[in-house]
Amino acid sequence: MVATGDAAPDFTAPLANGDIEEFSLSDRLGEESPVVLAFFPGAFTSVCTTEMCEFQDRLASFNDLEATVYGVSRDSPFTLNEFREQNGLEFGLISDYNKEITDDYGIPMDFADLGVYGVAKRSVFVVDDDGEVAYSWVSDDPGVEPDYDEIEAAVEDLS
Template sequence: MVSTGDDAPDFTAPLANGDVAEFTLSEHLDDGPVVLAFFPAAFTGTCTTEMCTFQDQLGGFEDVGATVVGVSVDLPFALNEFRDQEDLTFGLVSDHEKELIEAYDVWTSMPDLGVEGVAERAVFVVNSEGEITYDWVGENLGVEPPYEAVRDAAADAE
């Protein structure tokens, strides 16, 4: 897994932002740190809670100049519906080809549900130089990230 101090794998992927656009990580780093919040699946309990909590705390991230982006293997059209239903204003990256969960090494499966290849719940803060300055991976899919620590890490990202 990539971790603090590593270069963040750059990527270009579909971004659900009310429409479907292209998101390239390296093109957003000059705007301030980027928080990549990987989550297993839209429309599920903990994932919905997590994305809604990021939305509720979005002002704190914006205050420190950070951009929050959710990342899941869902198709961009499903992610746009998820954004609409949950009133999310930040973008959600579609890793439907599962390249990002492989590059960031946060690939997991849920064999009890017959699901192969979803994102572990993980958060990475990437600074303007493309370096990961914070990483967190949940010990299981039901654990939410430490939002305050993520915001503090975004504030400290240089």
């Protein structure tokens, strides 16, 4: 599992931002960093919706700190665009449809009783200009949200 101080695994994946375009983490570093990667198990589920809406509510604070927020899930980019629209999300959502990012970050989780395998654990990684993970938080309990104030403080420490 990726932890604070590790090099953030680079990846290229579809970005749902109202349109669908290619996103590469390494291309965004420096220009948009720090980058906040907020992994969530699935769009349109209660806790995930609450979490992404909380990031939206705090988006101005992250923008003031010159940080860029992205949600990341196994959902298709088409599903993520609908999720963005229905919830008024103004930040991009990265589709890890092939589960490569989740695996590279070491955060897969199964809901075996539901027949759902390999979704992302609810996790947050703050990546600095150099591609180093400056903050990491991973929950084994999908019902627990991150400490948003702690994430903002980690971003502020990079300013």
